[in-house]
Amino acid sequence: MDTQNLSAPSCAQPRIPRGITHINVRQTTRYTVIGNHLAQHRELSLLAIGLGAHIQSLPSGARVDIKSLTARFPEGETRIASALRELEAHGYLSRTRERLPSGQVVTHTVSYNQPRESAVQRARAALAGLRHPGRARVDPLRPLRSDAILTRAQSAPDGPITCVEPSVGPPTARADSPVEPPTPPVGTPPAPAVPPPASGETPAQARRRPTLPTPQTPGPDGDRTAADLLAGLHRYDPRLLLAERDVLRLAPAVTAWLERGPTPEAVRRALTADLPEPLRHPAALLAHRLTELLPPPLPATLPPPHRDPLQNCDGCDRAFRAPVPGHCRDCRHRPRLEGAAQQARTDSPPRHLAHSPATPPTRPRTVEAWLNRPPC
Incomplete structure (x- = not known):
């Protein structure tokens, strides 16, 4: 009674083991290999994990747009769109918009069974680079451009990055030597320096920006109406919240629309109808629509006919x-x-002299009257 039996179990073993029990059958047909990095992802929602597994199981060419997935599953468009954005943010999906030769814009979707570096990781790396400038690294998935060398001026270490075109001839200087600007030929005036865009965008983005229509008769009233229309678009769709500089840049184009006859409500419908999903650059989309969907000018109308007073x-x-x-x-x-009435009264005889024309003799209607008729 006083001896402790150490061989006894600490607690009784349950008859049914805890947790899940797997019964695995080897798959030989119609199966898909999905990594645990997706199936057991700690940041993705359950809907995003299931949607990612469904997309990876589909053959190439299958439709995975929001409307097709909504017709396939009981979830609505909002939840499916949110799950697609999660997969895209974590590197399992990429969606790009491409223009066909016919002019139609389609969305090209690419699925990755092994996630590439996601936008979340790039944002974290950028944040770490801001906190620790010495630890900043180059993104391996975005190689440096071969047509430009990014250098930073030594005199202004915190200034903007400048782009210097490489020389065509064979390199004569070391890579770590400072790059000298090319000498212009004799007799040719130097080209004027192009000022950088005020909005902070690169020259390539400025070249790709469409030429916005301009009004024929600009005025403060038209610009104010156009600015109010653009500033109020977010009331119809919260994604169309524009910056003040974008409103000032797009207001003349809206004024050009209003000069051609459409009402402000018609312009608002043209700008907010059938917006893409997801909408990343609302100002660029509005600029494209204002340029490509510009209505024709009103036909010349004839002046109204002159009316005498x-x-x-x-x-x-x-x-x-x-x-x-x-x-x-x-x-x-x-x-x-x-005068005509007076002449008619003068030509007509007096009323007391006027007589009715003689009535023709009537024919006798009886034999007796026929026999007693007067001689002709």
Whole structure:
């Protein structure tokens, strides 16, 4: 009784083991290999994990747009769109918009069974680079451009990055030597320096920006109406919240639309209808629509016909239209009508001398009257 038995189990073993029990059958047909990095992802939602597994199981060419997935699953468009954005943010999906030769814009979707470096990781790396500048690294998935060398001026270490074009001839200097600007040929004036864009964008982005339409008769009233229209677009779609500089840049294009006849409500419908999903650059989309969907100018209208002013007749005081004052039509024709009536009264005989024409003799209707008829 006083001896401790150390061989006894600490607690009784349950008859049914805890947790899940797998019964695995070897798959030989219709199966998909999915990594645990997706199936057991700690940041993705359950809907995003299941949608990612479904997309990886589909053959190439299958439709995976939001409307097709909504028709396939009971979830709505909002939840499916959110799951697609999660997969895209973590590197399992990429969606790019491409323009076909016919002009139609389609979305090209690429699925990755092994996630590439996601936007979340790039954001974390950029944040780490800002916190620790000495530890900044180059993104391996975005190689350096071969047509430009990015250098930083030694005199201004915190200034903007400048782009210097490489020389065509064989390199004569070491890579770590400072790059000297090319010497212009003799007799050729140096090209004027192009000022950088005020908005902070690169020259390539400025070249790709479409040329916005301009109004024929600019005015403060039209610009104010256009600016109010652009600033209020986020009330119809929260994604169309524009910066002040974008509103000022796009306002003349909206004024050009209003000059061609559409009402502000028609312009608003044209800018907010059928927006893509996801919408990353609302200002660029509005600039594209304002340029490509510009309505034609209104056809030239004939001037309204000239109408004579109203005049008061000098004879009867009736109102009538005429270039100069005078008599109306009835007063102008009244003397002629009165003269004709007087002439008719003069030519006709007096009433007391007038007699009715002789009535023709009537035919006798009986034999007796026939026999007693007067001789002809």
